[in-house]
Amino acid sequence: MAGRFYTFAVYRIGMAGLTSIERLGEFGLIDHLTKRFPLPQAPLLTGIGDDAAVYLPAAGKAQVVTTDLLLEGVHFDLGYTPLRHLGYKAVAVNVSDLAAMNADPVGITVSFGVSSRFSVEALEELYAGIAHACEAYGVQLLGGDTSSSRQGLVLSVTAVGEAHPGQITYRHGARPGDLICVSGDVGAAYAGLMVLEREKAVFKDRPDLQPDLTSYDYVVGRLLRPEARLDIVRLLRELGVQPTAMMDVSDGIASELHHLCRQSSCGAQIYAHKIPIDYQTVAVAEEFKLPPVAFALNGGEDYELIFTVPIGQFDTIKSARDFAVIGHMTPDAGIIQLVSEGGEAVDIEAQGWNHFTSTP
Amino acid sequence: MAGRFYTFAVYRIGMAGLTSIERLGEFGLIDHLTKRFPLPQAPLLTGIGDDAAVYLPAAGKAQVVTTDLLLEGVHFDLGYTPLRHLGYKAVAVNVSDLAAMNADPVGITVSFGVSSRFSVEALEELYAGIAHACEAYGVQLLGGDTSSSRQGLVLSVTAVGEAHPGQITYRHGARPGDLICVSGDVGAAYAGLMVLEREKAVFKDRPDLQPDLTSYDYVVGRLLRPEARLDIVRLLRELGVQPTAMMDVSDGIASELHHLCRQSSCGAQIYAHKIPIDYQTVAVAEEFKLPPVAFALNGGEDYELIFTVPIGQFDTIKSARDFAVIGHMTPDAGIIQLVSEGGEAVDIEAQGWNHFTSTP
Numbered sequence: 133m134a135g136r137f138y139t140f141a142v143y144r145i146g147m148a149g150l151t152s153i154e155r156l157g158e159f160g161l162i163d164h165l166t167k168r169f170p171l172p173q174a175p176l177l178t179g180i181g182d183d184a185a186v187y188l189p190a191a192g193k194a195q196v197v198t199t200d201l202l203l204e205g206v207h208f209d210l211g212y213t214p215l216r217h218l219g220y221k222a223v224a225v226n227v228s229d230l231a232a233m234n235a236d237p238v239g240i241t242v243s244f245g246v247s248s249r250f251s252v253e254a255l256e257e258l259y260a261g262i263a264h265a266c267e268a269y270g271v272q273l274l275g276g277d278t279s280s281s282r283q284g285l286v287l288s289v290t291a292v293g294e295a296h297p298g299q300i301t302y303r304h305g306a307r308p309g310d311l312i313c314v315s316g317d318v319g320a321a322y323a324g325l326m327v328l329e330r331e332k333a334v335f336k337d338r339p340d341l342q343p344d345l346t347s348y349d350y351v352v353g354r355l356l357r358p359e360a361r362l363d364i365v366r367l368l369r370e371l372g373v374q375p376t377a378m379m380d381v382s383d384g385i386a387s388e389l390h391h392l393c394r395q396s397s398c399g400a401q402i403y404a405h406k407i408p409i410d411y412q413t414v415a416v417a418e419e420f421k422l423p424p425v426a427f428a429l430n431g432g433e434d435y436e437l438i439f440t441v442p443i444g445q446f447d448t449i450k451s452a453r454d455f456a457v458i459g460h461m462t463p464d465a466g467i468i469q470l471v472s473e474g475g476e477a478v479d480i481e482a483q484g485w486n487h488f489t490s491t492p
Numbered sequence: 493m494a495g496r497f498y499t500f501a502v503y504r505i506g507m508a509g510l511t512s513i514e515r516l517g518e519f520g521l522i523d524h525l526t527k528r529f530p531l532p533q534a535p536l537l538t539g540i541g542d543d544a545a546v547y548l549p550a551a552g553k554a555q556v557v558t559t560d561l562l563l564e565g566v567h568f569d570l571g572y573t574p575l576r577h578l579g580y581k582a583v584a585v586n587v588s589d590l591a592a593m594n595a596d597p598v599g600i601t602v603s604f605g606v607s608s609r610f611s612v613e614a615l616e617e618l619y620a621g622i623a624h625a626c627e628a629y630g631v632q633l634l635g636g637d638t639s640s641s642r643q644g645l646v647l648s649v650t651a652v653g654e655a656h657p658g659q660i661t662y663r664h665g666a667r668p669g670d671l672i673c674v675s676g677d678v679g680a681a682y683a684g685l686m687v688l689e690r691e692k693a694v695f696k697d698r699p700d701l702q703p704d705l706t707s708y709d710y711v712v713g714r715l716l717r718p719e720a721r722l723d724i725v726r727l728l729r730e731l732g733v734q735p736t737a738m739m740d741v742s743d744g745i746a747s748e749l750h751h752l753c754r755q756s757s758c759g760a761q762i763y764a765h766k767i768p769i770d771y772q773t774v775a776v777a778e779e780f781k782l783p784p785v786a787f788a789l790n791g792g793e794d795y796e797l798i799f800t801v802p803i804g805q806f807d808t809i810k811s812a813r814d815f816a817v818i819g820h821m822t823p824d825a826g827i828i829q830l831v832s833e834g835g836e837a838v839d840i841e842a843q844g845w846n847h848f849t850s851t852p
Contacts, residue, residue, distance in 0.1 A: 177554060177660075178662060181755070182593070182755075183558060183589040183663070183738075183740060184557055184558035184589050184595070185558070186555070186557075187555050187557075188554050189553075194547065197546075197599070197634050198543060198601075199636060199637050199648070199650055200603070201638075201639050201646065201648055203605050203639055204643075207639070229543040229544045230543075232543035232544070233546065241559040243559050243561040244561070275557065277561040279563055281563055282566060282644065283643025284642065284643055286605075286646050288561055288603055288648035290557075290650040292652070293544075300546055302538060395541070
């Protein structure tokens with residue numbers, strides 16, 4: 133992802149010289165935005181243009197359904213979020229939930245509400261991102277709903293996928309002794325958010341000064357355009373490893389561990405120095421005089437996978453470079469501890485994100 | 493539906509003496525709102541509480557997916573929309589889309605965004621309506637997403653259903669000569685909207701005067717708490733009638749006929765005096781000095797079914813009291829005519845609802 137995407141307020145979402153939505157009308161707009169998508173192909177029988185989409189599930193496979201609501205001012209700030217990335221992310225976060233179930237994506241519905249300040253060209257950007265993600269994850273556009281909004285931009289995506297029932301990884305399957313693994317690195321998206329919010333405040337006072345985000349390209353990219361880790365799910369299948377439990381990291385690993393432990397009636401111990409944190413995340417944490425591990429534990433929106441595997445599979449996974457073993461499950465239900473490099477154990481609270489309080 | 497539901501601004505969505513959402517937090521709120529729902533039962537394997545819901549589709553059945561976005565100030569006005577009805581309606585409009593495909597509902601996801609002005613008690617009302625509709629239509633709650641909103645109330649519902657592939661009724665299957673049928677009556681929801689908007693304007697000036705809606709109970713009920721016509725779909729199956737094409741009436745029958753004709757490469761002729769219009773709708777139209785047929789053609793949100801059947805099945809359907817034959821398809825692609833009782837034919841424009849213009 134090129135750094136040039138991360139400039140501030142460059143997107144002309146407004147009207148000057150652009151096409152108004154009203155000119156196309158609702159049905160014209162849907163036609164216009166969805167024409168870039170390929171025609172329905174198997175297993176999809178019909179997509180956009182009827183009362184509902186229709187697809188044929190693979191024989192014997194369970195259907196997996198998830199949904200995410202993205203609201204302007206709560207989940208994204210259009211001051212620094214390119215609409216193309218937002219479209220990509222709206223798909224990715226849903227596919228990430230399917231990946232967390234060890235399911236393969238089939239299709240998505242996309243509903244949006246926009247105020248008349250949005251141009252058709254702005255929505256084209258949004259849909260370019262959606263189309264890109266659909267292609268990247270092999271998922272088809274099933275349909276959606278389109279509305280004006282008196283408020284900000286509203287995006288609602290639902291994804292359906294499928295998996296053999298025995299292959300599905302729930303949150304409740306972890307057992308004491310299981311190894312806890314995390315894909316990629318964590319805390320980066322929160323670091324990106326910290327940087328963007330800081331630069332936004334600067335930009336507000338000095339709109340003539342475009343922030344230089346070159347040295348933050350990775351963390352900013354992690355926030356604005358995360359990837360669903362379908363690749364990890366497929367790697368595990370290749371390795372013949374079936375996780376006992378799995379989640380995606382949307383609220384920070386502390387919160388996710390609390391879910392896993394509560395639903396699996398276990399505890400967990402993780403090792404601070406084993407948690408994969410990118411050097412840019414560490415650098416940002418230092419700038420803000422905060423411990424990097426706090427970003428990893430309580431920062432959200434990483435969309436990595438956290439999963440548990442039986443200890444007997446350690447030899448199979450130990451050389452995998454796409455995920456790290458960060459600890460193990462314990463029999464002490466509800467007790468989640470972070471062990472420092474010096475061997476000191478402290479309890480971890482599930483802070484996570486709470487969209488109902490004013491700050492994450 | 494008792495008239496007492498239709499009073500103005502009676503719902504205390506605010507905080508005085510009520511429970512704030514922040515007090516429960518996101519996960520606490522989800523637990524609280526969903527505890528009234530039954531535990532997942534077949535074909536649902538897991539519902540709320542994991543990254544995604546999982547269900548087992550019936551062997552050989554196609555899966556049908558639809559979604560609707562409901563935004564405060566665009567789709568509903570909380571000044572006169574009880575939250576309990578809104579919850580019911582959010583489910584009903586999605587089930588209606590499944591019915592229009594001749595599919596049976598399986599599950600729904602419900603996402604909402606609310607500002608902090610909403611109390612937990614207000615959301616309980618919303619969820620009471622959702623639970624009621626789930627029970628009425630035999631559909632299970634699969635999951636959802638919950639967020640704060642800086643704007644108004646945002647509701648996004650996705651429904652999944654299933655049907656044998658050969659049983660699905662698309663919009664493109666109508667043939668010249670097919671009879672056009674409409675269930676129930678049409679135009680009533682629009683009449684209800686006209687009345688409520690008028691009374692709202694009065695109420696704004698004189699908040700001490702509660703409007704008497706007794707003589708408008710039917711039309712107001714049609715707007716605020718519509719039903720999905722699953723019963724019609726099942727009646728047709730009992731009669732052994734497979735519609736050649738079907739849609740639900742969400743934008744007015746003029747708009748729906750245009751869709752059916754365009755996708756089926758046909759025209760249509762309908763007879764003004766055959767269109768089923770309730771006497772209350774007629775009365776409201778007369779109060780507003782508008783032709784009742786305009787309400788039926790261009791008023792939206794009736795959620796009745798419009799469908800076509802081969803003329804050879806006329807004897808089977810002619811005695812059905814739950815739907816009326818209003819006309820027939822013609823070979824004149826794109827030409828849709830309204831025939832008056834005197835035999836005069838006029839072309840019908842597809843006005844429909846356009847949420848991107850200021851008025852419906």
